[in-house]
Each structure stands twice: as C-alpha cells, then as structure tokens.
Amino acid sequence: MTASALQLRQAVDSLAVVDQAIGVLVAVHRIPPAVGFEMLREVAQHTDIKLHTVAE
Numbered sequence: 892m893t894a895s896a897l898q899l900r901q902a903v904d905s906l907a908v909v910d911q912a913i914g915v916l917v918a919v920h921r922i923p924p925a926v927g928f929e930m931l932r933e934v935a936q937h938t939d940i941k942l943h944t945v946a947e
Contacts, residue, residue, distance in 0.1 A: 905943035905946075908943050908946045908947055909931065909942060909943055909946040912931060912945075912946035912947075913931065913946075914927075931945055931946055
C-alpha cells in the first residue's frame with residue numbers, strides 16, 4: 892500500500908470512529924449531532940488530545 896493510500900485509509904478509519912462517538916453522545920444525551928461533535932471538539936482542544944483519540 893502506498894503512503895498516500897495508507898493516509899487515506901487512516902483518515903477514513905478516524906472519521907468512522909468520530910462518527911460512532913457522535914452517535915453515542917446523540918443517543919445518550921439526546922442532542923443533535925452537531926452538538927455531539929462540538930462536545931468532542933471542545934474536549935480535544937482543552938486536553939490537547941487529537942479528536943480521533945478522544946472519540947476512541
């Protein structure tokens with residue numbers, strides 16, 4: 892697998908993890924998906940942890 896193909900695969904995998912985490916937040920807290928994403932983003936920014944790592 893080429894380097895660019897590997898990067899694309901990792902990006903797709905990260906997006907799937909983030910989407911799943913948003914789905915959990917939406918279901919548990921009964922919030923819109925945009926709010927779930929904002930929650931993840933804020934935690935990532937305030938902890939200096941990458942978004943996909945927070946989502947995991």
